[in-house]
Amino acid sequence: MVKVRADSSKIxxxxxxxxxxxxxxxxxxxxxxxxxxxxxxxxxLTSGNEDLISELDAGRITSHRHPIGKPRGPSGxxxxxxxxxxxxxxxxxxxxxxxxxxxxxxxxxVHSFARRDYTMEELNLDRALRKRAGDLNALEGKLVYIVRxxxxxxxxxxxxxxxxxxxxxxxxxxxxxxxxxxxxxTTRSRSRMFKRSPSASAPRCETVANGMLPPQLAAxxxxxxxxxxx
Numbered sequence: 001m002v003k004v005r006a007d008s009s010k011i012x013x014x015x016x017x018x019x020x021x022x023x024x025x026x027x028x029x030x031x032x033x034x035x036x037x038x039x040x041x042x043x044x045l046t047s048g049n050e051d052l053i054s055e056l057d058a059g060r061i062t063s064h065r066h067p068i069g070k071p072r073g074p075s076g077x078x079x080x081x082x083x084x085x086x087x088x089x090x091x092x093x094x095x096x097x098x099x100x101x102x103x104x105x106x107x108x109x110v111h112s113f114a115r116r117d118y119t120m121e122e123l124n125l126d127r128a129l130r131k132r133a134g135d136l137n138a139l140e141g142k143l144v145y146i147v148r149x150x151x152x153x154x155x156x157x158x159x160x161x162x163x164x165x166x167x168x169x170x171x172x173x174x175x176x177x178x179x180x181x182x183x184x185x186t187t188r189s190r191s192r193m194f195k196r197s198p199s200a201s202a203p204r205c206e207t208v209a210n211g212m213l214p215p216q217l218a219a220x221x222x223x224x225x226x227x228x229x230x
Contacts, residue, residue, distance in 0.1 A: 011119075013084070013117075014116070014117040014118075014119060015088045015091065016084055016085050016086065016087060016088055016090075016091050017082055017083065017084050017085075017091065017116070017117035018082070018083040018085070018091060018094060018095050018098065018114055018115070018116065018117065019080050019081070019082055019083075019114070019115050019116065019117050019118070020080060020081040020082075020083060020098070020112070020113075020114045021080050021112060021113055021114070021115070022078065022109050022111045022112030022113060023036075023039065023078050023081055023106060023109050023112050024074055024078040024109065025065070025071060025072055025073055025074060025076070025078045025079065026073075026074060027073060027074060028071070029069075029071050032065065032071065036063055036065070036081055037063070038105060039103070039105045039106050040056075040061065040063055040081075040083060041056060042103045042104065042105050042106075043094070043097065043098055043103055043106075044056045044061065044094065046097070046103050047093070047094060047097040049093050049094070049097070051090060051093070052085075052090060052093060052094055055085065055086060055090060060085070060086050061083065061084070061085055062083075062084045063081055063082060063083045063084065064081075064082055065078075065079040065080070065081055065082075066079055066080050066081075066082050067079065082117065091116070095114055095115075095116060098114035099113075099114060111162060113148070115149070122150075125150060126147065126150065129147045129150065129151075129152055130147050132152065133145040133146060133147050133152050136152075137161060140158065141161075142158040142159065142160060142161060143155070143158060143159040143160065143161050143162070144158045
């Protein structure tokens with residue numbers, strides 16, 4: 001019974017949480033904390049949602065970098081930001097706004113994106129897909145494939161692969177700019193096993209069958225630095 005309660009509590013927490021990926025850290029924890037508060041305040045205020053603004057003013061929208069107490073500094077890949085709200089409805093409202101585009105304080109982080117907080121099973125699937133996309137990027141020598149909402153997406157306009165210091169070994173996923181057009185690549189049916197949140201909008205792109213993937217996809221490829229984990 002205790003485990004059931006614990007599992008239920010974890011699920012409830014995830015249903016109220018946003019994960020923000022790809023935002024760099026500052027030189028120290030305190031500076032990072034203040035910056036995170038500023039960018040969260042900006043994204044809430046620009047949403048124009050009175051309920052969200054009231055929650056922010058009342059101090060009921062909280063955040064932390066994950067994992068806690070393990071800063072990476074500005075030279076490494078920034079830890080994810082977990083934003084916790086009072087309920088799923090508020091979470092979905094803020095997440096929808098964050099998915100619509102970046103604000104002035106975060107527009108420099110062109111690979112950043114927001115998503116709901118995944119379960120362990122979803123994280124395992126997400127990581128497997130990112131490994132697959134990373135192998136394809138290694139073949140291309142550019143950032144051509146990314147993963148969003150359990151789909152491998154092919155960017156219409158490839159980018160240079162990002163480079164981080166060796167100290168940042170835990171990788172997060174990157175996102176396309178909201179203005180970027182892309183062609184999506186349908187993943188295996190296993191990715192459909194997970195029911196998406198109502199707020200998780202499908203990538204605005206054209207999907208093609210697995211058979212349209214480059215032939216190298218079927219080949220076994222070694223791990224590479226272009227495989228990003230969230």
